[in-house]
Amino acid sequence: MEVATLLPLAVTLIMSPLLLGVINRTKAMVGGRKGPPLLQPYYDLIKLLGKGAVYSRTTTWVFRAGPIVSLAGCVLAATLVPLGGCESLIKFHGDLILLAYLLGLGRLCTVLAALDTGSPFEGMGASREAMFSALAESAFLLGLAALARNTGATSLTQMHAALADGAWSVSGLTLALVTVALLVVFLAENSRIPVDDPNTHLELTMIHEVMVLDHGGPDFAFILYGASIKLWVLGALIINLVLAPSAGESVADLGVALAGMLILAVLVGLIESTMARLRMPRVPQLLVGATALSGLALVLEFGGIGK
Amino acid sequence: MEWLLVAVAVLVASGLMAVVMTSFPRLSTFWGAVGGGAGCAIGLFAVVRVLWSGKVESLRWGWDVPYGSFSLELDPLSGFFAIPILVLSGLAAIYGSRYVAVFWDRKSVGELWFFFNLLVAGMLIVVLARNGMLFLVAWEVMSLAAFFLITFEHEKQEVRDAGKTFLIATHLGTAFLLTMFVLLGAESGSLDFADFANSPSTVSADLLFLLALVGFGTKAGLMPLHVWLPEAYPVAPSYVSAVMSGAMSKLGIYGLLRVLMFLSDVQPWWGWLLIGAGAISGILGILSALGQSDLKRLLAYSSIENIGIISMGMGLGVLGTSSQNPVLMVLGFAGALFHVINHAIFKGLLFLGAGVVFQATETCDLDRLGGLLKRMPWTGSAILIGSVAIAGLPPLNGFASEFVLYRACFNREGLLAALSTSIPCVAVIGSLALIGGLAAFAFVRVFGIAFLGEPRTPHAAGARSPNDRMSLPILLLAAGCIAIGLLSPLVFEKILPVVAQITHYELAMIESPAARASVPLSVVARVGCALFLLAGGLALVRRWLLSGREVAVSGTWGCGYSRSTPRIQYTASSFAQPAIGFFAPFFRTYTKLRAPRGLFPQSASLATENTDLSTDLIYHPLFGAVGRLLGKLRWLQQGRVHMYVLYVGCTILALMIWYVSMELPPADASMSGTVVERSP
Amino acid sequence: MSTDLNLVLVMxxxxxxxxxxxxxACIRLSAAQGILLSLLPLQLExxxxxxxxxxxxxxxxxxxxxxxxxxxxLMRTLRTADVRHEVVPMVGYVSxxxxxxxxLCFSFWVSSRLILPHPAPSPLVLPLALSTILIGLFLIISRKTALMQVVGYLVLENGIFIFGVALANKTPLLVEMGVLLDVFVAVFVMGIAIFHINREFDHIDVNQLTSLKD
Known part of the structure; x- marks a missing residue:
């Protein structure tokens, strides 16, 4: 095993909370505030890891297992994603399916843990999360199918490599459509605006935040860390697509990709500062729209026009 | 082979013993369950022994029924389907030995055991039969046994209705099968399967395929032929539902595969049809499941969904066969077969679990349950494993088979190939993704509402852990989910001989296409192990972090509502509401609302019910029209015996005249003539 | 900007x-579509x-x-006629x-079996023209507001325009001008009509016009 294959995983594990810091900082700056330090998410994690725990009387072992399994799923998902010219740690044909389903497992555990508390609010969030992710999954997999059809590859690392040789100038249309679809999935799966507002203060309107109301201490740290890894993993897919590596220069490529991730975080911050959260019934429409974009990309590929 | 006959004999004999002992319910149960278990064990031993040796065993006795012969054979395909039948029925017999205790003082359990063991024996003969006549007889024995099991509690109106629906559906299906066998045998003048495969058929293969699809699809529960499933499964005793859903409905798949082997001229549109029917069954099945609040009805709809997934796999396989695309063919069939086993395991588990819930709380209504995991930790955890597995999530077995199907599509020979292949592949990918997400939604709902949170009713609060004999089969099946998930490459390898047989290829020739899935599967399995280790490691980390710190226990944070009751919890209907609202065109939702009135409203209620769209749109109008049409023939009903005898006489005369006046080649004429006469 | 990109943006x-x-938003989108389409003949040349x-x-x-x-x-009518600003669909947005x-898939299928006198400049032209026409029709059928039906009419005309420009860019300038004039008059007349309907009845819901029938 080469050291280079460990790089994307290591970078993910170390740098993922930074993205949240960048997003929050951007939002603060657009809003004319100074904002929390860039490393605030790390401080939060350390603080939470140092705390005790409070468990509800209603809960069972499912509540305690939820954060653990969901974090484990996210970490393993991170081993499947290449970054900036570095191959992923684990790569095989069809790894994109495992990626989607590992994230799905993580989500299932969070949802179950939420239902375990018996709180009506958490049930509400759980129901919404389950619904929206069910729709996001088809947008995601169809988008990846279009990408597979375009690059002729069935593993993420191969796709990444195939994009290197100027794929954008050849089939920019398909790639642009898939990028937008993946961006919507990225925002929806990570509970960002316009799907969910991570800073909302009314439980009735929350999705992800309301599900984790009862978690505290190390459990909450696991959840936050898992969520930031998920943010990174899905973001890395987009960056891999947009900033295709130039063949050979693996260190430079990694640098470019990391810069790209930070720019993506700034972009998310800008989106959150300029857009309002959609009404709940409109969210499925957005996700179906993303599926339609993936479908359009596929149709273009089938028509042989994306090239 | 002789051992298999012994198994059948043990099953039938013990069933008879149970009937004889029926006035002593304990003894009757003892005979029925021990006989059932022993019969399954003997059968399993025989099947495994033959499959292990890699030989094909057969047996043929004469049988003085026209065109019938008592011809049995155990080849990989039969063995493959026999194993889930025997395993699941054996476990169900153990479970049933305790489950039936509730009937001891009010019903005669003898008939229950008789028909249960007969059902198992019938299923076993169906997969072994190599003669059309024998197959149909066994098929009917199986269906009728199932009918009597479904209508066991026939004093209830809904049970009688369900039985009626089942009986009509199964006989319509059989009628299609009868026609198919007659047409298949018309050329060679024999109903032996060996002759079907060899003789070139004069009848169009398309017609035969359609007949088989309708006939077997009715048993399997493909939409829109599924109407009997959601009626019959909920009313049968749980362990019977487990066997019917896990094993009996799979025989529809078996039959379809067996007939595909006879048909040489495989057309691409068969594959398209299978994929289309599968996608519709899968998506609408899981959507309907989401709309149900009765646990067993929900599981019945989820069976339809899984049959849909299997059908999509077969469709890919057929498409691969017709376009000489070995990768698509092998992975499609292998994925479908893999899902057959997996579905038998987790659906068996969930139905048995539903029985436990029903006996502990006297209801299967999700909105009256809650907090069951605390009250039955072991069974509950096993059901959680089953729910995760059926949602198709790693590292359990449901993911392994769905992965094989995905891999059949995500492939140089699938998605990346010519349009005629890649468009169906995209359809499968899109449907599987949607089904996967919705299945996770549906089963999170089941487990989250019924087993987590606080009990919503006193019944749920008073639930107790089930007897060991009921929880042991459930735990074993849960262990099976994990084991197959982690050992998926090994299981996949065992499926290959069956695929080789279906596709008429040498085993060695399909190994390289199969490696497309088995190599990634081994990585997936290792990632699954890593998931367990990582989760275990994180649990240790948390224990270490929390050691020496305060771990408090308190109430759930109610966002400021301090006097919350269990009734404030999210209900099953409200949990499903986003999906029901979004997919509203696929539902007929009936809402009963008693709105709060006045300044100090006393009480209010809201109840919603989602009915089956195809029942409302197709079957009610259809049968209504048929009923009106037949109503015009009511004058024939005189109520006098003479008239009925007259009708019989006239029919016989008419048939004789028709038969004599036909000028057909001898073999054909005698063939169709006889069978038609026998069919009434 | 390539023709393909242009057409995909239209879609x-x-x-x-x-x-x-x-x-x-719909009116603005139809304006954007019009601007994109005006570039189409230039790109082809x-x-x-x-x-x-x-x-x-x-x-x-x-x-x-x-x-x-x-x-x-249209925007002026929208402002001055003081009408509802929603499109009031009869078929939901998701559907x-x-x-x-x-x-779109259907149009691709149809155009794969359609034989043209000249080869199309891009394989996208025919399917996108077809689907734009059909979607225009659909918008007319499925939206209740009268203004939205004008927008649908514009979309439909845009589809015909793609057909005309891309498939026979040599001859039918005259035809195109005729069509444009037609639309121009139509938009004008409808705008005025809507304005007056609104003034008379206080709404422009075409469903309500059924009461005018004999």
Whole structure:
């Protein structure tokens, strides 16, 4: 095993909370505030890891297992994603399916843990999360199918490599459509605006935040860390697509990709500062729209026009 | 082979013993369950022994029924389907030995055991039969046994209705099968399967395929032929539902595969049809499941969904066969077969679990349950494993088979190939993704509402852990989910001989296409192990972090509502509401609302019910029209015996005249003539 | 900007119109579509490395009419007529979106079996023209507000325009001008009509017009 294959995983594990810091900082700056330090998410994690725990009387072992399994799923998902010219740690044909389903497992555990508390609010969030992710999954997999059809590859690392040789100038249309679809999935799966507002203060309107109301201490740290890894993993897919590596220069490529991730975080911050959260019934429409974009990309590929 | 006959004999004999002992319910149960278990064990031993040796065993006795012969054979395909039948029925017999205790003082359990063991024996003969006549007889024995099991509690109106629906559906299906066998045998003048495969058929293969699809699809529960499933499964005793859903409905798949082997001229549109029917069954099945609040009805709809997934796999396989695309063919069939086993395991588990819930709380209504995991930790955890597995999530077995199907599509020979292949592949990918997400939604709902949170009713609060004999089969099946998930490459390898047989290829020739899935599967399995280790490691980390710190226990944070009751919890209907609202065109939702009135409203209620769209749109109008049409023939009903005898006489005369006046080649004429006469 | 990109953007505008609930957004989208389409004849000519002044003038006319005049008229009606600003769909937005994708697939299928006198400049032209026409029709059928039906009419005309420009860019300038005039009059008349309907009845819901029948 080469050291280079460990790089994307290591970078993910170390740098993922930074993205949240960048997003929050951007939002603060657009809003004319100074904002929390860039490393605030790390401080939060350390603080939470140092705390005790409070468990509800209603809960069972499912509540305690939820954060653990969901974090484990996210970490393993991170081993499947290449970054900036570095191959992923684990790569095989069809790894994109495992990626989607590992994230799905993580989500299932969070949802179950939420239902375990018996709180009506958490049930509400759980129901919404389950619904929206069910729709996001088809947008995601169809988008990846279009990408597979375009690059002729069935593993993420191969796709990444195939994009290197100027794929954008050849089939920019398909790639642009898939990028937008993946961006919507990225925002929806990570509970960002316009799907969910991570800073909302009314439980009735929350999705992800309301599900984790009862978690505290190390459990909450696991959840936050898992969520930031998920943010990174899905973001890395987009960056891999947009900033295709130039063949050979693996260190430079990694640098470019990391810069790209930070720019993506700034972009998310800008989106959150300029857009309002959609009404709940409109969210499925957005996700179906993303599926339609993936479908359009596929149709273009089938028509042989994306090239 | 002789051992298999012994198994059948043990099953039938013990069933008879149970009937004889029926006035002593304990003894009757003892005979029925021990006989059932022993019969399954003997059968399993025989099947495994033959499959292990890699030989094909057969047996043929004469049988003085026209065109019938008592011809049995155990080849990989039969063995493959026999194993889930025997395993699941054996476990169900153990479970049933305790489950039936509730009937001891009010019903005669003898008939229950008789028909249960007969059902198992019938299923076993169906997969072994190599003669059309024998197959149909066994098929009917199986269906009728199932009918009597479904209508066991026939004093209830809904049970009688369900039985009626089942009986009509199964006989319509059989009628299609009868026609198919007659047409298949018309050329060679024999109903032996060996002759079907060899003789070139004069009848169009398309017609035969359609007949088989309708006939077997009715048993399997493909939409829109599924109407009997959601009626019959909920009313049968749980362990019977487990066997019917896990094993009996799979025989529809078996039959379809067996007939595909006879048909040489495989057309691409068969594959398209299978994929289309599968996608519709899968998506609408899981959507309907989401709309149900009765646990067993929900599981019945989820069976339809899984049959849909299997059908999509077969469709890919057929498409691969017709376009000489070995990768698509092998992975499609292998994925479908893999899902057959997996579905038998987790659906068996969930139905048995539903029985436990029903006996502990006297209801299967999700909105009256809650907090069951605390009250039955072991069974509950096993059901959680089953729910995760059926949602198709790693590292359990449901993911392994769905992965094989995905891999059949995500492939140089699938998605990346010519349009005629890649468009169906995209359809499968899109449907599987949607089904996967919705299945996770549906089963999170089941487990989250019924087993987590606080009990919503006193019944749920008073639930107790089930007897060991009921929880042991459930735990074993849960262990099976994990084991197959982690050992998926090994299981996949065992499926290959069956695929080789279906596709008429040498085993060695399909190994390289199969490696497309088995190599990634081994990585997936290792990632699954890593998931367990990582989760275990994180649990240790948390224990270490929390050691020496305060771990408090308190109430759930109610966002400021301090006097919350269990009734404030999210209900099953409200949990499903986003999906029901979004997919509203696929539902007929009936809402009963008693709105709060006045300044100090006393009480209010809201109840919603989602009915089956195809029942409302197709079957009610259809049968209504048929009923009106037949109503015009009511004058024939005189109520006098003479008239009925007259009708019989006239029919016989008419048939004789028709038969004599036909000028057909001898073999054909005698063939169709006889069978038609026998069919009434 | 390539022809393909242009056409895909036109399609995206179609999808966005199917999914959007605001009347003003739909009008803006149809304006954007018009501007994109005005570039289409230029792109096709430039691909052959020639640019006739007559064509440039034609493109400019289209740009002004479809991109500025029609939308401005519609927006003015929207403002002055004080009407509802929602499109009031009879088919839900999600179903409309799904319908759009199905129409697209259908158009690809149809155009794969259609034989043209000249080869199309891009394989996208025919399917996108077809689906734009069908989506325009669908918008007319499935939206209740009268203004939205004008927008649907514009979309339909845009589809015909793609057909005309891309498939027979040599001859039918005259035909195209005729069609444009037709639309121009139509938009004008409908705008005025809507204005007056509104003044008489206080709403422009076409469903209510059924009471006018004999």
């Amino acid at each position: 995206l505008a179609n999808l966005a119109m199917l999914g959007s609930s605001r009347l003003s 430039l691909a052959e490395h020639k640019l006739a002044p007559r064509l440039a003038l034609f493109a400019l006319t289209i740009l002004v009419l479809k991109g500025v005049v029609f939308p401005a008229l 409309s979106l799904i319908f759009g994708v199905i129409v």
